[in-house]
Amino acid sequence: MPVVLLEGCGSGAAALRPFTSTAIRVDCPPAERERRLRARADWPGYAPHRARFLAQERRYFATAPEPDLVVRG
Template identity: 85%
Template sequence: MTVATTAGALPDLVRECLPGPGGCRLVTVDGWSGSGKSVLAEDLGRTVDAPVLSIEELYPGWEGLAAAIPLARAWIAEPLFHGRPARWWPWIWERDVRSADPRTQPCVPVVVLEGCGAGAAELRPFTSLAVRVDCPHEERERRLRARADWPGYAPHRARFLAQERRYFAGAPDPDVTVRT
C-alpha cells in the first residue's frame, strides 16, 4: 500500500525504516522526468546527511532506462545492502561510452538513489524506503522546457518518454508518494 506524504515528513520516515543487514538504508526516489525527484532527493540527502547517487549515470545512452536497472542492482543496491561499498562505471554522455574509471560509495547509514528506474522491482529487495515523486504531466513538461539542459534533452524527449511509459506500466507501487 502506498502512503501519500510530504517532503518534510520524509526525513523521519527514513530514520524509522530498517537498514539492510550491512547497516545501510537505501532510499530510492523515482518519478517521471520533470517531476522534481532530483530536487527532492538533494534536499532529503542534505537533511539526513546522505549521499545522493543518480541512476542516470548508469543509463547506457538515451535508450538505456531498462538496461540501467540490473546495473543499479549489481553495482549499487546489493553491495550496500550487504555492507559493501557500491562501485559503478558512469556513462559518459558526451562520448557515448562507459567510463573506464569507476566511482565508489562506501556503505554509510543512508544512501539516496534517485532517477527514473530507481524504484524498480529488481531493486526493491534491497530498498529500505521507495519514494515516488508525482506531478501533473503539464507541469512536468513545463519544468523540463525551463531546465538549462533542455536543448540537449529535447531531441530525445519522445524516445525517453516512451521508455518511461513502459517502465511505469510495470513498476511496483512505492512505499510513499510525494506530490510536487
C-alpha cells in the same frame, strides 16, 4: 547505519526493491512536469530524445512496483 539515496525514475525498479527500505515517488501533473523539463538548462540537449525517453518512461511505469509513498504536487 549508512544511508544511500537513489534518485531517478528507475531507482524504484523491481530489481532494486530487495535492497531498498523505502521507495518514494514524487509526482505532479504531466503539464507541470513538461514545463519543468523545458525550463532546465540542459533542455536543448535533451529535447531531441524527448519522445523516446517518454515512451521508455511510460513502459517503465506501466510495470513498476508501487512505491511505499507518493508525494504529489
